[in-house]
Amino acid sequence: xxxxxETDVPLxxxxxxxxxxxxxxxxxxxxxxxxxxxxxxxxxxxxxxxxLGGGSNLLLTRDIDAVVLKIDIxxxxxxxxxxxxTLIEVGAGERWHDVVEWALQHGYFGLENLAMIPGTAxxxxxxxxxxxxxxxxxxxxxxxxxxxVTGRTATLPxxxxxLGYRDSVFKRELAGKSVITAIRLRLPKPWVPVTGYADVxxxxxxxxxxxxxxxxxxxAVCAIRRAKLPDPAVLGNxxxxxxxxxxxxxxxxxxxxxxxxxxxxxxxxGTFKLAAAWMIAACGWKGRSMGRAGVYAQQPLVLVNxxxxxxxxxxxxxxxxxxxxxxxxxxRLEPEPVIV
Ligand code: EPU
Numbered sequence: 079x080x081x082x083x084e085t086d087v088p089l090x091x092x093x094x095x096x097x098x099x100x101x102x103x104x105x106x107x108x109x110x111x112x113x114x115x116x117x118x119x120x121x122x123x124x125x126x127x128x129x130l131g132g133g134s135n136l137l138l139t140r141d142i143d144a145v146v147l148k149i150d151i152x153x154x155x156x157x158x159x160x161x162x163x164t165l166i167e168v169g170a171g172e173r174w175h176d177v178v179e180w181a182l183q184h185g186y187f188g189l190e191n192l193a194m195i196p197g198t199a200x201x202x203x204x205x206x207x208x209x210x211x212x213x214x215x216x217x218x219x220x221x222x223x224x225x226x227v228t229g230r231t232a233t234l235p236x237x238x239x240x241l242g243y244r245d246s247v248f249k250r251e252l253a254g255k256s257v258i259t260a261i262r263l264r265l266p267k268p269w270v271p272v273t274g275y276a277d278v279x280x281x282x283x284x285x286x287x288x289x290x291x292x293x294x295x296x297x298a299v300c301a302i303r304r305a306k307l308p309d310p311a312v313l314g315n316x317x318x319x320x321x322x323x324x325x326x327x328x329x330x331x332x333x334x335x336x337x338x339x340x341x342x343x344x345x346x347x348g349t350f351k352l353a354a355a356w357m358i359a360a361c362g363w364k365g366r367s368m369g370r371a372g373v374y375a376q377q378p379l380v381l382v383n384x385x386x387x388x389x390x391x392x393x394x395x396x397x398x399x400x401x402x403x404x405x406x407x408x409x410r411l412e413p414e415p416v417i418v
Pocket of ligand 1: 208209210211277306307316317318319320321322341353354355356357359375376377378379414
């Protein structure tokens with residue numbers, strides 16, 4: 079099969095912020111072989127490329143001149159299943175939440191805390207998705223990639239992906255250089271619930287659940303997310319727009335001296351994570367808007383498209399929020415999504 083090159087493709091439906099932009103050229107890739115066809119293609123081979131997954135961690139502020147590679151590689155299968163663990167292979171184009179649900183329904187447990195995170199499986203390692211006491215790094219075994227210059231395929235073990243807090247090699251050295259075609263997840267047995275996160279604990283306690291099942295944890299996470307985070311189908315957004323700043327003890331101490339109420343969490347390596355949501359709220363941004371872009375009232379870390387916003391409008395709001403936080407706390411918040 080040859081590649082179909084679509085031209086002037088509207089991207090509004092392909093990014094969860096729902097902002098308008100268009101791709102001059104777009105190619106849908108359904109297999110790793112398709113990626114190699116792009117690399118060998120006389121016209122596309124040399125052109126700059128932009129890899130698009132679920133568009134859930136992306137803010138488009140302009141049209142894309144690079145060739146957009148829309149990853150539609152599907153498939154979920156169990157590769158290994160023994161007394162100690164299950165290994166699941168997932169095509170990069172699968173919706174992440176569908177994978178979590180599929181695993182739960184088939185009795186493969188250990189992804190519940192990552193329920194309802196928008197985006198695709200292939201995008202999950204890029205920012206090392208994480209929520210409610212778990213991150214992808216806890217479950218990722220390996221990632222299949224195709225090099226966009228040589229067309230060579232490789233399997234990167236998780237240890238080579240340099241997964242950090244919303245960070246990986248795919249955001250750094252490999253950015254724009256390779257396409258993720260599949261990921262493998264290792265689910266250890268026996269299943270042990272991860273319920274340390276305060277919101278999850280509270281949800282279970284309120285229901286007098288002392289010995290939670292995987293379904294209980296899944297239900298808790300879904301309920302908490304529904305209450306706090308806007309549904310992109312209703313209100314365009316890309317999840318948390320900013321990362322929580324991680325600072326050393328000295329800086330944390332200085333900030334707390336000026337503002338004793340700042341919410342901070344000690345990390346195992348001696349640094350401190352500051353609650354960016356708290357800082358944004360403290361600057362008075364909760365529920366406020368600028369043009370058609372707004373700061374979500376239930377979770378101020380999330381910027382939303384109130385209807386018809388442009389990417390530029392969202393970016394202008396993001397900058398205004400960054401400026402306020404910097405003036406008051408001396409820290410510049412770092413955006414989480416890729417801004418194009
Ligand atoms: N907070 C406020 N006001 C608010 C909301 C939160 O002050 O309106 C403070 C509270 O002190 C709260 C703290 O922020 O204790 C943490 O809030 P939350 O549990 O919602 O977590 P978060 O740090 O704001 C992170 C992730 C989310 C993830 C949750 C749960 C980042 C950038 N975000 O948010 O991930 O769902 O933890 O684990 O780390 C995403 O990355 O897109 C995302 C949604």
